[in-house]
Amino acid sequence: MVGWSFLIILIPLAGFAINILGSRVIPKWLAMLVGVMAVIIPFTIAGGLFFGVGEFLIREHWFNWLETDSWLLEVAYRLDHLSMVMLLIILGIGGLIHIYSVGYMRDREDAGRFFSYMNLFIFFMLVLVLGDNLLVMFIGWEGVGLCSYLLIGFDYHRKAAAIAATKAFVTNRIGDVGFLIAIFILLNNFGTLSFTKLNQVIPNALASGEIGVGLVSLICILLFFAATGKSAQFPLFTWLPDAMEGPTPVSALIHAATMVTSGIYLIVRLWPIFELSELAQSVILYTGAFSALVSALIATKQWDIKKVLAYSTISQLGYMFMALGAGGYGAAMFHLTTHAFFKALLFLVAGSVIVQLHHQQDLRKMGGLKLRLPLAGLIFAIGAWSISGLPFGAGFFSKDELLWQLYLDRGWDVWLLAVLIAFLSAYYTYRLFYLIFYGQSAEHSQKSYPSLVAEPAAMKYVLIVLAAGTVLVGLLGVPHYLDIFHVGNLINLYLAKVVVMPSQLGIDQSMTEILLMSTSLAVAVGGFLLARMRYRKSLPIEKDNGWNRLLVGKFFVDDIYQDYIAKPFSNLVKGLGIAYFEDFFHSAPKWGRRFFLKIGESIGKTGQSGNMQDYALAIGFSMMIGFAIVVILFLTSWLY
């Protein structure tokens, strides 16, 4: 089984190649089949590896990418417990979304192209999580960015899609500069990019005083800067809401479940290094908290169903970064896992609602769909229950562990901030729920949408399976005070082989934990009830005060970037082009220009007539100079 593990990476690539090269000849059903199988088969292999191998670490060296005197870069992959978790999420949820896409894309001519991009994305995502060193990871890192670009701009005829795609790619590249510089520092100081070696060498070098803590902080902050691009955190988060221009399965797969979590994965992968820098940890924690708070606030005022979910994703990712900043690597990975389930579920059910309402995304034009879309309503309710952290939903377990970690590491104030965000997330999720399914009468909905588009079976079944997964995934991390069957915190036990876990707690701390948990639970219920009160009956009238304007304007971050960074820069470049430099270099010195112009005119005039004589003249002119040089050469030699 282990020997076949490389197929996990190569099969999606093959799926991409088949569909892109054969796009003219392969019929649509076959293209879809290839696209889906290219994810399902690796999933079964990964599943086999998961169950078949107990204590495993697969590390395979393929070849040397580059080798110099001072460093060696290998193309190698590693499969350990951490990458296994990511692998199962990517292939499991990815596989479901591929099947969902069969339904979603059934009427599209270019389904083959869609599936080839999706397969390519899976390939690069696998490269990212299976890479044994930062270089291979970076190949995947930029590769998923590329696929994100291609898929956001999938409907190439829509200008908004093209602009959003470009924005996503460029913003990610800004982050990638941080990644590259971190790589340069690491290569020149430690001569390796391998995770295993870096995780040993750097703590040792710091302990022996070879390097200062400042350098470690710099490396960590640069890598985290790259993570803010990919995982849509402040200051590079503005691309994610715009990325919702892409098809909904893309939003579910790339912009909720997998790609945007690569920043988290990066930090967990290198946790022994991040652990060393107090400063970097604080930067991560507070950037995460700030992003989570700001985006949760923005989400409460959005009217586009997918944008609410996008801001919610930023907020949840911010949550995970908070956990990372507090050293809760297991908690972050657990929340990453549950989030992949419930956020994918919410996106897919939103996609199903959008499709059935003839591609309507505006929440104000929905409402009253409870009885008309009962399945979607039920499944959305499951997703909303989970994300809000209400009892025994998936988010309940992961958020609880995360909050506990924050409390242990940072104390009350950070914990309170996180609870406030939990309140907001319950509020905006249930606002969404009530706006779609309640809020208006069924008759009203009947009037606006006399007929609904039938939902393809593939989409429906995927939703059911994913909903079941969402219900169950929380059980992977049951807290010990609820652990009546003594199975333990499965995901923490599993990951403990790779990352450090908080030590087992005494009984007195258990009481504190239960107390904290009850408080956060009460707050989440409060958010839920507030949303229910405001949005269940009808659309409330929004007051036009400063605070609301700030929220509706998304804290004007986009505008600030546009007005104070993008525009001045673009003006500068334009000025460079038109006014000063081009003219300066081109026309200086002035007399020279005039001289050239004269000759140009005289030769240009004759050149236009285009007969043989002019060629002769032109060639002769060139020859003259060439020969003149040779003659001078000979003369000088004789003179000498």
Add this chain to the structure above:
Amino acid sequence: MEFILVSLILLPLAGFSVALILPSDYKWQRINFIFFTLLSLAAAIYSFKFDGLDKFHDIINIPWLSVMQVNFRLGIDYISLSLVLTTTFIFVGSAVAGVGKENIKINTALMLLLEAFLIGVFLASDVLLFYIFWELVMLPVIGLFFINIKDQYRAIYFYLYTIAGSLVMFLGIVYIYFYYGDLASGGGYVDWLEVRALNNNLIWALFAIAFAIKAPLFPFHGWQAGAYQAAPTFLTVILATLLSKMGWYGFYRYSHKLLGEGGEFWQGSILFLSVVGVIYGAMMAWQSKNIKSLFAYSSLSHLNMMIYGIFSDSEVALAGSIFFAIQHSLIMAGIFWIIQFLEGRKGINLTNNFNGLFKVAPVLAGFFIFLSLANIGLPGLSGFVGEFTILSGNFKFYPGLTVVATGGVILAALYQLKIIQRLFFGEVSLINERINYKLGYEMIAILAIIIIAVIIMGIYPSFLFDLFKEIV
């Protein structure tokens, strides 16, 4: 065996004569062009059989200008042979892509002449011979300008600009001649390399100016965008891919290798200028309104990156610069052939933000997008290897400058995605819908070869990189 090396120059010259003899007939000229470029390509591949390619050495050394004790010397190593191979390959592609229907005879003849002289530049092992080939290259180039375009101003500007540079280099040679008494002692490459005789700031600068203009190094690029734009596109391909590499090769072969410690005096300023050029070129590319000028500035940015790699103290960066130069030629050739193809269709309005060509030309779009991504250094493709090695090698010595140069990758994404968006996104216009955008099979084959090379060089760069590493 030696005749192979001479035949590299003689084959295109034979093609040139045949083209002049043949009638001005599209089909015959095309066959002739493809035939002789393919032969040269075969000769270039075959010449990799020479021994001892990891060190530059003379293969041919015959008395020539006895009065100055100058010999006719051709020499090779992996670097010059790689450039020759790239040159011959690109000329095959040019033959396939065509040189226009009008003036087919004279265009074909001059292109073959150009190939011969370019190969001469890359093989010359004597400074005077190098200079003569360097000058001769301009002959067919300027001829092609005069014959094919109406607006001569840019061409003249370009010509005089480069001639001015060449004359400065000539002054350098004269200076050597008077300084050392003859050119023989200092003329042969290998002798020079051994003695590193010319630790002279002034000579170094005189040579460097010529190379800086040809490459071009910022701020000697004034001619570039205009000339790329004005030239017929089949010539722009050669300007962007090979003439620029002449400048690069000069920097590598003479400025870096030969002229010894004279360079150290200027090193700092050249490094600074090249980094400015990386950023400036990318910014100018972003604001360009013309697709050819966009890629001209993109080339400017990348060539400055290569120069940044040459004048470092890091061997990794130097090897990376060679790698970058070779793969850059391939990518630029592919991109400009596609532009040439599009220009022949005349449906594109580049002042319009969205042409929507993806719908009517998906294959072409695929090739273009792929090459674009390689151009901006997407990891896993060849462009990344060059950038990565240059930057990581230089980071050790000049962290500040390198960080600035790394910022260029953001700007690269900006201009490259802008042109992709303009060409392929949006609604397709009615005019375009009726135009046939199908690439010919032979063009697809050439582009596919480039793409395969780009992928192999990106995923498994060490097979080339190790060769270059040995030499530097």
